[in-house]
Amino acid sequence: MEQYDSIVIGAGPAGLFCAIHVGIPGSRVLVLEKKDEPGNKLLLSGTGQCNITHAGEMRDFLPHYGDHGKWIKPALFSFTNRALLAFFEERGLPMQAGENGKVFPKTRQSSDVLAVLLAECKKKEVEVRCSEPVTGITRQNGGFEIVTSRAVYHSAIVVISTGGASYPKTGSTGDGYRLSESLGQPVTETAPALTPLLIRNFPFAALAGISFEEMPFTVWRAGKKVGEYRGDVLFTHLGVSGPGILNASRYIRPDDVLRLSFVGAMKREEFTADLTRRVQENRTWQVGTILAGYPIPERLNRKLLKISDIPDDLKCNHFSAEQRTRLVTNCTEFPMTVTAPGGYAVAMVTQGGVALEGVNMKSMESKVVPSLYFAGEVLDIDGDTGGYNLQAAFSTGYLAAEGIRKRFAERGSLSGK
Numbered sequence: 001m002e003q004y005d006s007i008v009i010g011a012g013p014a015g016l017f018c019a020i021h022v023g024i025p026g027s028r029v030l031v032l033e034k035k036d037e038p039g040n041k042l043l044l045s046g047t048g049q050c051n052i053t054h055a056g057e058m059r060d061f062l063p064h065y066g067d068h069g070k071w072i073k074p075a076l077f078s079f080t081n082r083a084l085l086a087f088f089e090e091r092g093l094p095m096q097a098g099e100n101g102k103v104f105p106k107t108r109q110s111s112d113v114l115a116v117l118l119a120e121c122k123k124k125e126v127e128v129r130c131s132e133p134v135t136g137i138t139r140q141n142g143g144f145e146i147v148t149s150r151a152v153y154h155s156a157i158v159v160i161s162t163g164g165a166s167y168p169k170t171g172s173t174g175d176g177y178r179l180s181e182s183l184g185q186p187v188t189e190t191a192p193a194l195t196p197l198l199i200r201n202f203p204f205a206a207l208a209g210i211s212f213e214e215m216p217f218t219v220w221r222a223g224k225k226v227g228e229y230r231g232d233v234l235f236t237h238l239g240v241s242g243p244g245i246l247n248a249s250r251y252i253r254p255d256d257v258l259r260l261s262f263v264g265a266m267k268r269e270e271f272t273a274d275l276t277r278r279v280q281e282n283r284t285w286q287v288g289t290i291l292a293g294y295p296i297p298e299r300l301n302r303k304l305l306k307i308s309d310i311p312d313d314l315k316c317n318h319f320s321a322e323q324r325t326r327l328v329t330n331c332t333e334f335p336m337t338v339t340a341p342g343g344y345a346v347a348m349v350t351q352g353g354v355a356l357e358g359v360n361m362k363s364m365e366s367k368v369v370p371s372l373y374f375a376g377e378v379l380d381i382d383g384d385t386g387g388y389n390l391q392a393a394f395s396t397g398y399l400a401a402e403g404i405r406k407r408f409a410e411r412g413s414l415s416g417k
């Protein structure tokens, strides 16, 4: 049986960053990765460009983790976005803030981010073994016995950083939840998050690809408004996506009704008054020509007229009050019923996971199983789009390493070598 001081399960950003920072001279650190290569999800992130963090102030990060911002605060402040940028810049990979404060490597290549992490692992003599899924962990002799598809290891410390259950092809298939539960660690219910929404009888399938900047939309459940949002929205073949929808998806359930506004910030009453004035001033024009005066994409404009049962050639002097009401509703509060949020296959992250109450969030050590640590998306933390999830992975990975270093300092060598 091979003996290690620390074994990190999962070579994603959280696991690699933790392994790099454990950094106790002479201690043996092993990262076990299930897939043939490390960092598969990191490579996909930001459509391969890696939106690594956000340029905002650290305190402004907290609301981007839903109700769990206060839990992740110690990790975020222990290793901030500025520290993350400095880490990569010092290793020859400068970063750049793009639109909306999203930060990317200047090269816009996720593979460059992964290359820095792997080079650092090498420098710190961290072993990374791929194609070696961990199938079981048990408590043994004050440490842990870790069983993989190939071998059995013993380690004083174990870090579970196996990611969530979304995009399973990248290797994150929820193993961390099962491994944690097998050790008695509480895990909350999980669900796909940051996911596109499938819409019942989606009427705009032919307009897939059209996107709207900063679109206001509301969410209704059983006739009551339960949410009000604003963000970029994209039509897909089966429904809606885009950062605004992805971020709101954690609050949206099947059968909820979305009401989208295609006329920007203009409220229903304001749009009604404006449309009425334009119609009255241009009695001989077609209604479609009036509608074209608003910033609605032309193809959508025609579709909205059709759905509102207004003939293409209808002149303003024949535009009835009922037709106007229908058109106003469809332009300012277009209703769409959600069939379901997209599943794990398309969700960017997982909500739920290792329950935060069971973890000391100042060290990332389990409160239930001493010497067991957690980092990254396996925890019940999920952030908005914009770099918040990768920052969470790096910050929790760093804090777990700090927790482990303190433990070593208190107790000396833990492996009994």
Ligand SMILES: Cc1cc2nc3c(=O)[nH]c(=O)nc-3n(C[C@H](O)[C@H](O)[C@H](O)COP(=O)(O)OP(=O)(O)OC[C@H]3O[C@@H](n4cnc5c(N)ncnc54)[C@H](O)[C@@H]3O)c2cc1C
Pocket: 009, 010, 011, 012, 013, 014, 015, 032, 033, 034, 035, 038, 039, 040, 041, 042, 044, 045, 046, 047, 050, 051, 052, 053, 132, 133, 134, 135, 161, 162, 163, 164, 166, 167, 170, 171, 172, 173, 175, 176, 347, 348, 349, 375, 376, 377, 378, 386, 387, 388, 389, 390, 391, 393
């Ligand atoms: C398409 C896509 C784009 C994204 N873009 C962004 C973005 O631009 N910015 C952002 O902030 N976030 C983004 N995210 C989210 C972000 O990538 C994740 O939150 C982040 O990768 C989580 O890091 P992690 O290390 O916790 O887990 P992961 O990156 O999922 O890594 C976990 C690793 O553990 C391994 N593993 C699992 N089970 C076992 C086992 N039993 N034994 C051994 N190894 C195991 C997996 O194979 C995997 O390599 C994106 C996600 C997706 C799917």
